[in-house]
Amino acid sequence: MSKFKNNKLAFVNARLIDPGNKIDNIGIVLIENKIIKKVITNEGNNLNLNDYQIIDCKKYVLCPGLIDICAHLREPGEEYKENIESASNAALAGGITSIICMPDTNPVIDQISVIEFIARRARETNGVKIYPAASITKGLSGDKLTEMGLLKEAGAILFTEGNNAISNTKIMQQALNYAKNFDALIVQHPQDAFLAKNGVMNSGPLASKLGLPGISKVAEIIQIEKDLRLLENTGGRLHFINITTKESVNIINIAQKNGLNVTCSTSPHYFSLNENAVDEWKTFAKVTPPLRSEEDRKYIFDSIINNKINLLTSHHSPQDQDNKRVPFEQAEFGIIGLETLLPLCLKLHFEGKMKLIDVIDKITYQPSKVLNLKSGILKKDSPADICIFDLNHKYKLDIDNMKSKSKNSLFEDYEVKGKVMATIIDGRIAYKSPKMKI
Amino acid sequence: MHNLDKWIINNSLSRQLFAKKINISTATLSRYLSGDRIPKQEIMEKIVKITRGSISPDDFYITKNNNIFINNFKKKHLLGIEGLNKNEISSILNRADDIVSNSKINYSKDHIYRGKTLVNLFFEDSTRTKTSFELAAKRLGLDVINMQIETSSIRKGESLLDTAMTLNAMRPDILVIRHALSGTPHLLANKVKCSVINAGDGKHEHPTQALLDALAIRKRKNKIKGLKVAICGDIAHSRVARSNIKLLITMGASVNIIAPSTLLPSGDNLLGAKSYTNMQKGLSGADIVMILRLQLERMHGTYIPSAKEYFKFYGLDRNKLSYAKDDALVMHPGPINRGVEIDSELADDINRTLILEQVELGVAIRMSVIEHLLNNSEHKNNV
Numbered sequence: 001m002s003k004f005k006n007n008k009l010a011f012v013n014a015r016l017i018d019p020g021n022k023i024d025n026i027g028i029v030l031i032e033n034k035i036i037k038k039v040i041t042n043e044g045n046n047l048n049l050n051d052y053q054i055i056d057c058k059k060y061v062l063c064p065g066l067i068d069i070c071a072h073l074r075e076p077g078e079e080y081k082e083n084i085e086s087a088s089n090a091a092l093a094g095g096i097t098s099i100i101c102m103p104d105t106n107p108v109i110d111q112i113s114v115i116e117f118i119a120r121r122a123r124e125t126n127g128v129k130i131y132p133a134a135s136i137t138k139g140l141s142g143d144k145l146t147e148m149g150l151l152k153e154a155g156a157i158l159f160t161e162g163n164n165a166i167s168n169t170k171i172m173q174q175a176l177n178y179a180k181n182f183d184a185l186i187v188q189h190p191q192d193a194f195l196a197k198n199g200v201m202n203s204g205p206l207a208s209k210l211g212l213p214g215i216s217k218v219a220e221i222i223q224i225e226k227d228l229r230l231l232e233n234t235g236g237r238l239h240f241i242n243i244t245t246k247e248s249v250n251i252i253n254i255a256q257k258n259g260l261n262v263t264c265s266t267s268p269h270y271f272s273l274n275e276n277a278v279d280e281w282k283t284f285a286k287v288t289p290p291l292r293s294e295e296d297r298k299y300i301f302d303s304i305i306n307n308k309i310n311l312l313t314s315h316h317s318p319q320d321q322d323n324k325r326v327p328f329e330q331a332e333f334g335i336i337g338l339e340t341l342l343p344l345c346l347k348l349h350f351e352g353k354m355k356l357i358d359v360i361d362k363i364t365y366q367p368s369k370v371l372n373l374k375s376g377i378l379k380k381d382s383p384a385d386i387c388i389f390d391l392n393h394k395y396k397l398d399i400d401n402m403k404s405k406s407k408n409s410l411f412e413d414y415e416v417k418g419k420v421m422a423t424i425i426d427g428r429i430a431y432k433s434p435k436m437k438i
Numbered sequence: 439m440h441n442l443d444k445w446i447i448n449n450s451l452s453r454q455l456f457a458k459k460i461n462i463s464t465a466t467l468s469r470y471l472s473g474d475r476i477p478k479q480e481i482m483e484k485i486v487k488i489t490r491g492s493i494s495p496d497d498f499y500i501t502k503n504n505n506i507f508i509n510n511f512k513k514k515h516l517l518g519i520e521g522l523n524k525n526e527i528s529s530i531l532n533r534a535d536d537i538v539s540n541s542k543i544n545y546s547k548d549h550i551y552r553g554k555t556l557v558n559l560f561f562e563d564s565t566r567t568k569t570s571f572e573l574a575a576k577r578l579g580l581d582v583i584n585m586q587i588e589t590s591s592i593r594k595g596e597s598l599l600d601t602a603m604t605l606n607a608m609r610p611d612i613l614v615i616r617h618a619l620s621g622t623p624h625l626l627a628n629k630v631k632c633s634v635i636n637a638g639d640g641k642h643e644h645p646t647q648a649l650l651d652a653l654a655i656r657k658r659k660n661k662i663k664g665l666k667v668a669i670c671g672d673i674a675h676s677r678v679a680r681s682n683i684k685l686l687i688t689m690g691a692s693v694n695i696i697a698p699s700t701l702l703p704s705g706d707n708l709l710g711a712k713s714y715t716n717m718q719k720g721l722s723g724a725d726i727v728m729i730l731r732l733q734l735e736r737m738h739g740t741y742i743p744s745a746k747e748y749f750k751f752y753g754l755d756r757n758k759l760s761y762a763k764d765d766a767l768v769m770h771p772g773p774i775n776r777g778v779e780i781d782s783e784l785a786d787d788i789n790r791t792l793i794l795e796q797v798e799l800g801v802a803i804r805m806s807v808i809e810h811l812l813n814n815s816e817h818k819n820n821v
Contacts, residue, residue, distance in 0.1 A: 203704050204704060205704075205708075207704075208674075208703035208704060208708050208709075209680070209708075209709060210620055210621065210642060211620035211621075211639070211640050211641030211642030211643070211677060211680065212620055212621075212640075212641070212642075213641075214704060216704070280621065280624055281620070281621030281624060281625065325599060325625075326598065326599075326625075327598070327617070327619035327620070327621055327622045327625060327640075328619070328620065328621050329619045329620065329640070330619065
C-alpha cells in the first residue's frame, strides 16, 4: 500500500447510494486521507487515477457507513456479555461505522470519567466509531439530572435512560427543558413503568395461554402521549426508540405535523417478528418492549415504508446463556442485532418493495441528521465512512459464527439477501469479506 | 393379592391343588399370578369354569402385560393438558377408574414398578399435591424421593438447570415438578432424560388437577361431553383454570369463566371459554360449578378491594348456586377460603359438592399418569 500516497483510494464501478444527496447511480468515490475527496456519477469523465489504489466494486452497492443510534455494548461492567472490541467487530461485519452506546452500564455513563473510559477503549480497539449516550439522571435513578452540559462537552452525543423510561413527569419535564440549554437530544424508551411492571411479553391471548404476565400496548402509547404533552410545553428535541404499535406511530406523526421536534425509530425484530415468536417460552424472544401482535408488526413494517418512522436501529442487546437459559420470567430482555441490521432492513426492499435508497436512508442519513453527525452522507470533505455490500447475495444467517460475544438472536438460519463486503472507517479498510478483492 | 389367589384361599385350596385341577404346573400358575404370563385360551376357559365365573380373563390382563390399555399413549412427559387428545385423556381417566374400583387391580410393593424412582421436585409449597404424588408412586411400588428446595434459591434461576442436571445424573424415572414460574417444567424436560410431570407451573397449567376434576365429573355425571361447566374465581392467575378449560373443551364440554374483570385474562375468551363478570349470567344452566381459590395477596386492593366485597358478588352460596341447574355440583381444588369464595355450610354439603372426592381421586389419577408414562417409556426402550 506504500506506493499510494496519503491513503488514496478509488472505489469504482459501484452502485452509489447516497440518500443525503438523493444519488442512486453507478459511479466513483475517491477518498484521500480520512475524507471523501470526490463523488463522480457522470460517466465519460476522463479521470487520472494513477495515484489511487483502485478498488473494483462492480455489482456491489456502496453507501455511507451505517449509523446505529441504539446499542448496548455492556462495557464497562458486563464484559462477559459483550465488550467494546467484540461489539466493534460485530458492527464492522454488519457495515456499521458509528454506534451510539447506551448508558446502562456498570458504572452508568453519567459522569465524564466513564465517557473518557469508553473513548479510550474505542481508540485502543481502533474499530467502529463509538459515541457514548449519557444517562438523563444520575445512576439511572430517575430523579436527579446529570451534568448534561459537561457530559456533552466531554462527548455525550445524546441523553437517555436506556431501557427505562423516566416515569416521573416532573423530572421528564425538567430534563427536556434543561437539555434545551445545550441543544441536547433526549431519547426515551417509551414504556410506562407501572403498566409494564412484572410484564414479560405482549399481553393478549398467547400470554394468557402461556401463563405469562403481559405488557399492554397502552404502556407504550401512554408514555409517548405524556412525553409529547411535556415536549409541547418545554420545547427541545425528543426521540423515541423502539416504537412497536400502530397508535405510537400515529401519535408521533400528528405531533410532527404540529411542529414538535420529535422523531422515532424501531428495530428489525419489531417489523420482522410478532409475539408468536415466544412460542413455548423462547427466551430469545423476550425483548423490551415486547414483540407485538401481527397487526402491529404489519403496521410498523408499512409505516417504515411509508416514511412514518424516521429511522432504524439494531437495539443490539447481548445476553449470555445464564441470563437466557432460565424460566421465561427470569430471563433478561434483549436480542443481538449489529450484524443482522442491514440484511433484515433489506427485507423492506425485497419484501416490502421499499426503494433501496429509502431503506439505506433510514440507517445512514436519517440517524446522522438526528445526531448532527458529519458522516452518513457521501460528499466532499465528509468522513470517509463507507459500507460496501453485495445486494443480491443470498444466504442463511449463521448466528454461531457471528462476532458478538453473545448469541441471543432469533434469526438463526433466517434466509436473507445482502451481505457486507467491506466497511471503511475514516478512509481505512476496517473490515473486508474474504471474497472482496482489495 | 391376585383375585385368583383370593379365590383359592376363600375356597380352602392351595396353589398346588388348583394347578393340579387345571392340569398345569405350580410354577406356571405362579407366572400367571405374577402377571409374567397370560393363560392360553383353553386354560383360561378351565379357570373360568372352575371358578364358576368368579375369575374372568380381565383378572389376568392387569399387570405386567396389560400395556394394551396404554398402547396409544405416546407422550413421554405430562407437561400440560395442551397437546393431549381425547383418547389420551380418556385412557388416563379409564385407568384411574379401574384403580378406584380397585377390586381388579392388585399392586404390591415388590411388584411391577419395583426399582423405579420418582422424584418430587417442589419449588413451591404444597402439601396436597406432593403427598398425593408420593402416595400414588408408593402404591405402585416406586421409590420416592422428596426434594425440598429452599424458597430463597427459587430466585436464582441459574441453579435450576444445575439442579435438574444433578438429578438427571441420578437416573430417576419420573420427575414431578412444581414451580412458581410458567414454563419451567418444559425447560427441564428438554434437559433431563426421564419423564417429567408438571405438578403446577406458575399461571400456566396443572394437568393432574384437571384430570382428577374430570374424573370426579365423569363419576357423578357419567359423561363430560355436552356438560356446561362454570369456572369462577381468579381466572387470570389460575393454572387450574387453564388446564381445566383445555381438558373440558377437548372432551366436548362448554365452559364459562366468571370473575370480576380485574381477575379475568385480557381478551374476550380464554382458550375457547366464554367470559362473564356476572355470576347469575355465567352460572345459568351450569351442570358443574368450579370454584377457584382466591390467593390472599390479591384480596387487598390491587385486584379486588376486599374479601367481603368479593364474597358478596362472587362468593358461591345457595342463592347464587340456584342460578345453575338444580342438580349442579360444586367443585373446588382446595384449600378452601371459607366465606370468601364459597359459603362454609355449602362447602360441607356432600350432596352438592365433590370437594372431598376430588382429593380422593387425586391419588388414582396420579397413579394412572405414572403408569402411562412408565409403560410408554418401557415400550419405547423395547423398540
